[in-house]
Amino acid sequence: MPGIKVHPNDSFDEAYRKFKKQVDRNLIVTETRARRFFEPMTEIRKKQKISARKKMLKRLYMLRRYESRL
Template sequence: MPGIVVHQGEDFESAYRKFKRQVDRNLIVVELRKRRFYEPPSERRKKEKIATRKKILRKLWMLRRYESRL
């Protein structure tokens, strides 16, 4: 969990920026959005399968694109 130490004479805006930076680095907001609704394991596997397929197709497309230039 992110936490910051506010030093003497430090204004609120700089402390808030530090806190926000830590939250962004730890991907807390992304994790909260992902866990907002329950996702059954079958749906998770389905999404992973689709993402893997997209990744493979993207690599294949790039390979064909650069292969045609040779």
């Protein structure tokens, strides 16, 4: 669970912004949305396959971009 330290001179808006940043970093909201409904294993595997492909294409893009600078 995310926790923040609030200093006496911090405003509510600053503390709220820090808290939201912690929640975003820990992926709490996205995880709760994903667990909201039951997903069969076929759907989970499908999503993993899509994310692996995206990651591979991103790495390939970055590699080609880096090689073009040389």
